[in-house]
Amino acid sequence: MAPEKQTEPKGLLQSHELYKYILETNVYPREPKPLKDLRALTASHPWAVMGTAPDAGQMIGILLKLIGAKKAIEVGVFTGYSLLLTALTIPDDGKIVAIDMDREAYEIGHPVIKKAGVEHKIDFIESQALPALDKLLENSDNEGSFDFAFVDADKINYINYHERIMKLLKVNGIVVYDNTLWFGSVAQPEPLVLDEFKEGRVSTIKFNKSLAADPRIEISMVPLGDGLTICKRLY
Numbered sequence: 001m002a003p004e005k006q007t008e009p010k011g012l013l014q015s016h017e018l019y020k021y022i023l024e025t026n027v028y029p030r031e032p033k034p035l036k037d038l039r040a041l042t043a044s045h046p047w048a049v050m051g052t053a054p055d056a057g058q059m060i061g062i063l064l065k066l067i068g069a070k071k072a073i074e075v076g077v078f079t080g081y082s083l084l085l086t087a088l089t090i091p092d093d094g095k096i097v098a099i100d101m102d103r104e105a106y107e108i109g110h111p112v113i114k115k116a117g118v119e120h121k122i123d124f125i126e127s128q129a130l131p132a133l134d135k136l137l138e139n140s141d142n143e144g145s146f147d148f149a150f151v152d153a154d155k156i157n158y159i160n161y162h163e164r165i166m167k168l169l170k171v172n173g174i175v176v177y178d179n180t181l182w183f184g185s186v187a188q189p190e191p192l193v194l195d196e197f198k199e200g201r202v203s204t205i206k207f208n209k210s211l212a213a214d215p216r217i218e219i220s221m222v223p224l225g226d227g228l229t230i231c232k233r234l235y
Contacts, residue, residue, distance in 0.1 A: 027054050032088055034116040035081065038109045042079045045108065052082040052152065052178065053225030060150065063174055063230065064089040069147040073097045073136075073168060075129045075161055076153030076178075080109035086150070087118035097146075099125045099132045100153075129153055133164040144170050152178035155203040159210055166216060169233045180208055181227025 028036075031054060042051045052060075064072075064086060070093070072086050077100035086096055100106060103126045113119050125132050136142045146168045151161050158177060165175050180186075185193045185201040186208065193201055208229070211219050217231040 022055055027058050030058065034084060034088065034112050038079060038081055038084055038112045041108055041112065042081065045079065045105070047078075047105075050078050050152075052078075052085070054081075056178070056225035056228055057082060057085045059222065059224055059228065060176060061085055061089050063176065064148055067147055067172075067174055069174075070094045071096075071146050072148040072150070073099070073146050073165070074149070075099050075133070075151045075165075077124070078102070078105050078152070080106055080113060082150055082152065083122065084109065084113050084116065084118070086148070087113065087121045088116065090121065092121075094121050095123065096121055097123050097125065097136065099127060099129050101126065101128055130157065130160060130164070133161065133168070137164060137167055143167055146170060147173050149173070149175040150178070151175065155179065155182070155200045155207070158203065158207040162207075162211070162214075166233060171233055171235055173233050175231045175233070177207075177211075177229045177231070179226045180204060180221060180229040181223065183226060186227075 035054070035057070039051065039054065042048050060082060069086075069090055072090060072094070074083055074086065074096060077083050077098050083096065083098050090096070098106075103124075106124060113122065144167070147170055149165050149169055151158065151165065153161065162175075169175055179200075182200050182204040183197055185197045186205050190198075208221075211217065211229060211231065216234055218234060220230045222228045222230060
């Protein structure tokens, strides 16, 4: 399926016609060709739904430009849509630390990343995220050195990732968490939640509450994709 035909709503916007309008009017005309190509490659993957929604990606691109991000970290890569987006956006001498256990999924998008000429910006670490983040923190030079972070990984550990990201992120840096509306289940009565969403729902609700109570950040939850929560580190 060609990427332009992928208009199935990924998040809470349940009008197919309206979502198609958003994509075709605002997103696809501005989406760089490498991102289109990677999205097309990912479409046939059994877990294609895990890919970053292109409208959410557009928002991330604007955030990267607004803060002038040069050094970024990504927890959860999958085939690399958001990783490629970041690599295309930051300066040529920028760097991204990308952490994921699944190198096989990353290799799907790797040829597109290489062809786009941005592979030199990426340090891919094949690892569980917590030990990889802890290893970064062993080097004191990494503390407070990252301009931007994007987290799209196992929801049960979002709280643990947040504590480490707060140490790695600069004051006034931005971290974006994906899937913070968890297919809309966060607002559903528990008995109505599908079994496959229940564990993630509990973790996501707990995480959202913890962010709302965290005085170190300013937050904004945006209903793009499956929900993005944008956090600015204050101190």
